[in-house]
Amino acid sequence: MAAGFGLVVRFTLRSPEAAEGFDELASRTLEGIRRHEHGTVVYVNHRVPGEPHVRLFYELYEDRAAFDAHEQQPHTRNFLEAREKFVAKTEVTFLERLDGKA
Template sequence: MGFGLVVRFTAHDAEAAAAFDALAAETLPGIQEEPGTLIYISHEVPDEPAVRVFYELYVDREAFEEHEAQPHVRRFLAEREQYLATVEVTFLHGRTGKGLPQAGRETG
């Protein structure tokens, strides 16, 4: 079921949230090229304009660690702090569900 996480970012204000969004958008093309990154989605939260929630799913923990080591991700991690008041990370281990096929399994 992969290795996942949910990250809740709270920006300082609406201007900082917009700058954070721009940084995330600049980072996304590199993430889309990572073979071990299965899902990487940024969400807005209704009625909380300064909050963004990311859902990330990787083939396994090693793929997540490879993601974190990429230059585009390291830049994002370094630059995001200026825009954020808080960051909350919840790591997830899949159990059951519907979605992407297991890594390495034929999809017919």
């Protein structure tokens, strides 16, 4: 099983109303990821039940180099800049796979 490189990002939005704009921004970013990032295996925006002002991203890359390439993409750089108007807090947790099914 390949090691991969993963992370979970928890975004606390400025308000529940900010969710619509944030979700639209994430969807536009995902269009670029789908078209240009072959090393991005999984990139999913999740809603958290009972927490309308929270979004959780799960990201899995083939390796660290694929993640680094993702960070340099124009659609990612745009997301990182534009998200600030919607996000109050960002928490990033990097992951190391122990076991699983892929």
